[in-house]
Amino acid sequence: MKKITKILSLLILMILITNFASAQSRRERKILFNSMYNYEISPVGVGMDGTKVFKVWGYGKNVGEAVMDAKANAVAACIFKGLPGGAGAAPTPALCSESGAENKYADYFEKFFEVGGKYLQYIALTNDADPAGPDRLKIKKGYKVAIYAQVMYDALRRELEANGIARKLDSRF
Amino acid sequence: MKKIFITTLLIFTSVIFFGQAKKPTIMVMPSDQYCLSRGFKLTFTNQGMTQTLPDYRAAMQSDPNLRLVITKMGQMMADRGFPLKDLEAEMRNMMQESAESSMLTSSSSGSEMAESPIDVLKRVAKADIILDLDFDLKAQGPSKYMVFNLRGLDAYTAKQVSGVAGAGRPSTSATPEILMEEAVLSHMDSFNAGLMRHFDDLFENGREVKVLVKVFNNWGENLESEFESAGETKELSFIIEDWFADNCVKGRFNLSDATENQMRFEQVRIPVMKLQSGRERAVDTRSFVSDLRKHLTDKYQIQSKLYLRGLGEAWLILGEK
Numbered sequence: 001m002k003k004i005t006k007i008l009s010l011l012i013l014m015i016l017i018t019n020f021a022s023a024q025s026r027r028e029r030k031i032l033f034n035s036m037y038n039y040e041i042s043p044v045g046v047g048m049d050g051t052k053v054f055k056v057w058g059y060g061k062n063v064g065e066a067v068m069d070a071k072a073n074a075v076a077a078c079i080f081k082g083l084p085g086g087a088g089a090a091p092t093p094a095l096c097s098e099s100g101a102e103n104k105y106a107d108y109f110e111k112f113f114e115v116g117g118k119y120l121q122y123i124a125l126t127n128d129a130d131p132a133g134p135d136r137l138k139i140k141k142g143y144k145v146a147i148y149a150q151v152m153y154d155a156l157r158r159e160l161e162a163n164g165i166a167r168k169l170d171s172r173f
Numbered sequence: 174m175k176k177i178f179i180t181t182l183l184i185f186t187s188v189i190f191f192g193q194a195k196k197p198t199i200m201v202m203p204s205d206q207y208c209l210s211r212g213f214k215l216t217f218t219n220q221g222m223t224q225t226l227p228d229y230r231a232a233m234q235s236d237p238n239l240r241l242v243i244t245k246m247g248q249m250m251a252d253r254g255f256p257l258k259d260l261e262a263e264m265r266n267m268m269q270e271s272a273e274s275s276m277l278t279s280s281s282s283g284s285e286m287a288e289s290p291i292d293v294l295k296r297v298a299k300a301d302i303i304l305d306l307d308f309d310l311k312a313q314g315p316s317k318y319m320v321f322n323l324r325g326l327d328a329y330t331a332k333q334v335s336g337v338a339g340a341g342r343p344s345t346s347a348t349p350e351i352l353m354e355e356a357v358l359s360h361m362d363s364f365n366a367g368l369m370r371h372f373d374d375l376f377e378n379g380r381e382v383k384v385l386v387k388v389f390n391n392w393g394e395n396l397e398s399e400f401e402s403a404g405e406t407k408e409l410s411f412i413i414e415d416w417f418a419d420n421c422v423k424g425r426f427n428l429s430d431a432t433e434n435q436m437r438f439e440q441v442r443i444p445v446m447k448l449q450s451g452r453e454r455a456v457d458t459r460s461f462v463s464d465l466r467k468h469l470t471d472k473y474q475i476q477s478k479l480y481l482r483g484l485g486e487a488w489l490i491l492g493e494k
Contacts, residue, residue, distance in 0.1 A: 046341075046358055046359045048358075049358060085339075087342055088355065088359065089359050090339055090360045090362075090363050091363055092362045093362065093363060093366040097369070154252065167369070168254055169253040169254055169365055169368060169369055170196060170254030170255055172373075172376050173194050173195070173196040173197075173372075
């Protein structure tokens with residue numbers, strides 16, 4: 001009897017440990033999806049004067065939501081992360097070079113990135129039809145989609161400079 | 174009425190008392206390699222040695238690609254608050270100045286303007302930051318691609334403060350003009366981020382310049398001579414070194430060479446602004462070294478000549494003016 005109790009308690013402990021570990025990885029995954037730094041970008045060429053063109057991914061419960069998330073990610077990437085080089089385009093540094101700008105100007109960015117917010121003004125062109133093929137992936141509880149976005153980079157820079165979030169090149173003179 | 178008066182007074186006071194740092198001038202120049210490889214060169218014999226120099230005037234007058242790239246860069250820099258100094262216009266202006274200088278005379282006595290050979294030698298196009306530009310259109314089978322190389326050189330130190338280089342994507346259909354425009358558009362944001370880092374460093378740690386202290390042959394003293402101040406006797410070289418330690422930003426400088434006849438100070442970090450008569454004033458190499466000259470005259474009665482050699486180098490020659 002004593003032996004059975006010992007084996008049972010050991011089994012319960014093992015189940016608990018396994019559950020805890022998987023719960024943690026689920027939480028980590030959730031954090032990863034909600035992360036403001038998790039933008040997946042792939043350059044596709046050099047944009048016309050004052051613009052940047054690239055492929056950007058977004059997540060959502062349905063395709064429409066994922067496309068809107070991708071649009072917000074496109075603008076956010078230009079502001080906080082910068083764009084990698086490739087396909088003939090040189091790397092572009094982030095517009096906000098200040099560390100922790102997303103927290104420092106949280107009020108501004110919350111309004112800027114709200115649903116239907118001002119960020120949409122800086123997306124000039126996307127393949128707005130529902131992405132298909134490899135650009136549309138069904139994942140657990142939703143979709144991961146890629147869109148081709150053209151961001152009005154210079155206009156976005158001027159907007160941030162006017163609001164004191166990005167520094168002008170001649171700001172110290 | 175009182176309120177309006179106070180507000181106006183405050184605005185006026187702030188304008189007077191808070192000056193602005195001198196905005197650096199930026200000029201694009203084709204690199205020596207670009208000019209020489211395309212035949213824009215001047216060859217002459219100097220004391221038996223054949224010398225080849227880039228002919229910027231010929232390059233600007235006969236290379237449409239160069240003009241296109243410079244115009245595009247100028248447009249982007251102006252948008253960021255830094256209109257570029259134009260090399261072609263600057264050279265034209267200097268020619269005009271030279272002609273006017275040789276013709277101008279006083280209306281009363283007919284005297285010509287004083288101009289030493291050094292003045293003539295110093296009449297060259299100057300900018301605080303030179304954008305050294307080089308690009309080349311290359312072919313790979315039926316495709317063409319652009320290789321672009323842009324370096325931002327600080328004229329004060331000749332150090333590279335920003336730079337971008339890279340090859341564009343090969344294309345069979347794009348015209349050379351489009352490839353050139355793409356190269357500029359693609360690289361300028363990264364280049365400007367480098368410039369911004371340089372400006373931040375400038376304000377944080379001061380502008381980097383070079384100062385040489387030399388001695389006139391007929392002075393009778395040298396840098397090892399001892400001078401007395403406030404009951405303390407010190408060698409002149411140590412007095413000068415102490416002055417640099419007290420006046421450089423964060424005491425930063427490097428005394429790379431010191432003999433009885435000369436001291437070579439490199440990586441001297443001078444402040445961008447200083448307070449003078451209650452006003453903030455921009456500091457340049459000349460005004461910084463002028464303060465040293467004043468210190469030596471007032472405290473040790475040493476006369477000296479201040480000679481500005483380029484934007485970022487000054488010589489202080491002790492003994493006489």
